[in-house]
Amino acid sequence: MKVVAYVAVGVMGLATPVLAAPQDLNxxxxxxxxxxxxxxxxxxxxxxxxxxxxxxxxxxxxxxxxxxxxxxxxxxxxxxxxxxxxxxxxxxxxxxxxxxxxxxSSEPALVEYTIQDVDVKGPFVTVPDKLEDQARLDRLGYSGPDELLAEKFHMDVDLLKALNPGKAFDKPGTSIVVANVDAQSAPEKPEKADKIEIVKSQHVLRVLDKGGTVVAVYPASIGSEEKPAPSGSHRVRAVAPNPNYTYNPDYAFKGVKAKEKFEIKPGPNNPVGSTWIDLSIESFGIHGTPEPEKVGKAYSQGCVRLTNWDVEELSKMVEKGTPVEFID
Incomplete structure (x- = not known):
């Protein structure tokens, strides 16, 4: 499905410092x-x-x-x-x-994982900083196996490397230590969300079931002072995996000189990530990101940004018509 996502994706906020890993981290x-x-x-x-x-x-x-x-x-x-x-x-x-x-959950937090052929086959890309340059690529794929593996297991790349010193992430058959995010004892995912709540002051998105119980909570980047997120009640209009991104020159992003609309191909490093959940607000949605480490820590310039893995999970719980409420 092609999605015309006229959303601003500039990032503002404090950068996360690179901190050391203890020698006994394993x-x-x-x-x-x-x-x-x-x-x-x-x-x-x-x-x-x-x-x-x-x-x-x-x-x-x-x-x-x-x-x-x-x-x-x-x-x-x-x-x-x-x-x-x-x-x-x-x-x-x-x-x-x-x-x-x-x-x-009683299962271990970390497990060993054997790198598979699919993890290293690519194609991998060097993603340019400028949107106009990104538009020249055939796909906004991962930059390398380390980024793919980190996202696959919901991890920061620095943590993945700290847990696997000296390991080569581009060699199938290599055993590495990863987060056990798919443990068998994890609760079953609810079939469908009854309601989505986006709490702007807390930078979180909540999923509620029919009984009003919160069954999932995801950190989110929600709007900015210049382009605040909306208020009130809205609905999911559509879900699009692997969306295209269309730049609208009306936003006049800093550093973007294009005066005409242009399109960026799909991929996890696409400006709106791996999934787009379209809302009943013109040019507004819930989407993924190429920079998961900044979710909840930097502004989204309007839309609601989650990590790719969280928005993919959320997309399986919503459908056309699911209520979405923005709470001030």
């Missing part, structure tokens, strides 16, 4: 990690936080990119989980929260 230390009062207070990748993020991801309280750091997306995911489990929703990684989280 499959065993993460899987055996337990809560302590010091969890998440250091600057290095924290094994306990990696485990926390994986377990939250499996429970569909998404922390966004699994990176082992304590950020706003993780705190929002903890807060949402606490609220649905009857705990004080303060977003704090404490002993009571930890006990409830471990009850949700």
């Amino acid at each position: 499959l065993e230390t993460v899987n055996k990690a337990e809560w302590t009062a010091e969890a998440g207070k250091g600057k290095e990748i924290d094994p306990a936080l990696v485990k926390t993020q994986v377990l939250l991801d499996r429970a569909r309280f998404s922390p966004g990119v699994i990176d082992g750091h304590n950020g706003e997306n993780l705190r929002n995911a903890i807060k949402a989980f606490e609220k649905e489990r009857g705990l004080k929703p303060d977003g704090t990684l404490d002993e009571e929260f930890w006990a409830k989280l471990k009850e949700a």
